[in-house]
Amino acid sequence: MNDRAAKLAKNTIVYAIGNFGSKLLSFVLIPIYTVCLAPDDFGQIDLYILASSLVIPIFTVQSIDAAYRRMLDAYSTRNFKECISNVLCIYALGWLVFTLGFISLCMMHEIKFALLFYFYIVLSAAFQVAQQITRGLRRNGAYSASGILLTLVQGITNIALIVLFGWGAESLLFAPIVASSCGLALLIKLTKVTDYIHIEAISKKIMLEMLSFSAPLCVHSLCWWCITSLGTYLLAFMTGGTELSGVYAMGNRFSQVLSMINSIFFLAWQESAVEEYKSEDSPSFYGKTYTALLQIETGMIAVFLPVIRLYFWVIGESGYALVMDYVPALLAINLLSASISFFSSIFNVVKKTRTVFYSSIVALAISVSLFFTVIPACGIWGIIIGMTGGYTTLLIWRVRQSSRFIKIVCDYKEIVSSLALLILSLLLYYVTPDYLQLLVLAAAAIAAAVLNRGLVIRLFMILKKGLLGGNNA
Template sequence: MSKGKKLFTNSLIFALGDIGSKGITLLLVPFYTFYFSQSDYGVVDLTQVTINLLIPILSLSVFEAVLRYVMDNENRSEIFSTGIVITTLSSLLILFATFVFYLSGFLKDIIFIIGLILILQLFQSLYLQFVRGIGEIRIYALNGLLMSLLIGLLNVFFIAVLNLGIKGYFFSLLISLIFSVFYLHISIKGSQYYNFKLVSFNKSKILISYSVPLMPNSIMWWIINASSRYFILFFSGASVNGLYAVSSKIPSVLAIFNSIFFKAWQLSAIEEYNSENKSNYYGVVFNYLQKFLVIITALILLLLKPLFSIIVGVQFYNSWKYVPFLLMAILFSSFSSFLGTNYIAAKETKGVFFSSLIGGVVNLLFNIITIPIWGAFGASISSMFSFLIITIIRWIDTKKYIHISYNYKNIVSNILLLLLEIGVLYCGFDIYIEIILQIIVIAILILLNRDLFRSIWSILSIKFLKGRSL
């Protein structure tokens, strides 16, 4: 299978899992906004955000090292067993901390549920990266779809039927994680990879040396994506935080497309890093990626206001105004993630940390300045600039590993047209005039990036003809 076809095929497989799972998550937004108040939804979002922060810290991000070294065709049992031991030690630390918090009375009603969720997410992360590393991407994708479907059903049961509120949300997540870990273990026959005699201090040191620079990188990523919630909570209150939490769900649509591609691209980037024509290959892929994501962003902006009038409660409608710059943040995040794979492929993870550290500091400074003045709108601006800075730093720094030819004229034109469309949204035109102006902008974008559609059509036509010939 050619590298282009392999990347396309892997992307399709991840798409089945991600679009299904994230689609279910988005469908739950109207459900949450109906059953939760703004404050309750803000609390749920803040708790989940905090859990996401703790995962890379408590695990030392060892699951990232498991993926990278398994792909180097090293002893799978040795890598996996070492990862299990490190994750188990982290889990014991979580249990101890949970017990201490319980005795102190902190979140006494749900602290043990949260502790178990953390432990299960550590093991799930390890299994998921190992599954990707050994090439079982169908299992990876199906797991995401099944888990999200289960969360949806359990949310309806615990929140709507049993009326358990926030506690019902966490019960749903806990049960779904238990299912996910068992499903992944059974699907790959995980017991065959357990061989704790192979676990050594030397191998643990190698994995941790690789993963530790990624741990603070994850923290910086969290600071940019999520720390704004705490600033909003402090300066504007839980209700505004709830609005911001709802607004962040729409940009996740764009994040779905990036996530689908990134999971496939990370595998291809590692496999192709030592090839002679990697520069040309990386360049072609990036230029097509940015065109695709820009057009998806433009379409989301077109549907933004009509979508909010349908899928969220009246009390959440005004949260649409935070979405446009959060979309731009996701766009720049996608660019920086692509460039970050150059560090991963080269096993130079310190560069990931350095660029993310600068972005995290910039985000904190912008949050301190903009949120007291503009509230949640300031948070969206802060996120956009932070990811833009990370992208620029990685653009420059990764040239020492690989020289990629970028179509700068096309990239700048695309971004300026997106900013023009965002300007139309904030101008307060009549809704029909607004839609017409947006459609004109999208038409220009399609014209500028028409080679993307020709390439997609070419790939689909070849696959269709081959399918018929069979």
């Protein structure tokens, strides 16, 4: 039994406990959204949420990633105090600049739900900083507890506001504000993070070192945001409304089932990737991990596609019926995203974050060019084509550049068989009638289990050992 794989499995389980609920929540609430919210309103709020994912990396300068990477190498209480004090100082300065900029923007333009939008960004960023600090302190149990609380509070608040009190799409901003506040309070109490905050630990040198690490990541995040989100704004602008944007946003809610698995895995993988980089068999360990990731995700897509068809068949007529046409492509894009994230993690491990800058710029240029060219004629498909072009460029570049640091040894036979299952499931999704999708679901589940039977057995044994091995508190 591989102890490293068991540790990775254990950490994945811990992060899954804290994240799976919050990630799954947006999917579970889809029936409420499709029934109670019009595509136009849903699309409008989704633009706010997308904007927050652009603003937060800017005003934090991705310093939370620098702090976490630095804390992985920390070996004393003094090191932790330096990391935490300096990242919070960077956050405070960023918050001040953002607040002044936001007030100026509101004075020049009327922003609907401006106050909600402001607190949504500030508290979401604060909660993310607290979570990364908690991970850096190896308090994975506290991290998971905050995720569970976030899920419960956000879910209950959302349902109460929409169903009981008749709120509209603004509840999608208000509920996360309440949830982030509760989660932040819990993390402060459990980690006693205030004990690590000391003014004398704040150092200009340390902050510059952290910013040197995080600034390229910030640029990458901006490029990534443009590739994944700019098309949504262009779609709304070019069509003169947010109805199609709402349909596209709902399609992304379905594809988040896959992206939430990605995010949970990579939380655990960051630590294992750093620890195992210098081991003698790291190329094999990295390769087996990447192969297993692709096998799991292609199997999930094959099983999930008929479920989507059955869902829309059951609910009947809906303003979101067009979503069915786009979900398979969005799931495939998430698969590309997972591969990009895996190879990108290598640059964080070796602290060569500037390497990601150039590929991000090139990928951005390709995506934006495709957006402006294809969206006017193809609508949502234009966004998908633009994202695919950018993601494919990123993946090819990251694979080539990462090979300078580590040559990953993959099982290409397993990868090809998994991709063959994915292609077959996509064909069946489009050509099989709705009433036969239950049979497709059963066939896909059996095929995925048979093709990946070796992986299933290994995962079962690793998870068993990971669970028995105990969890970090």
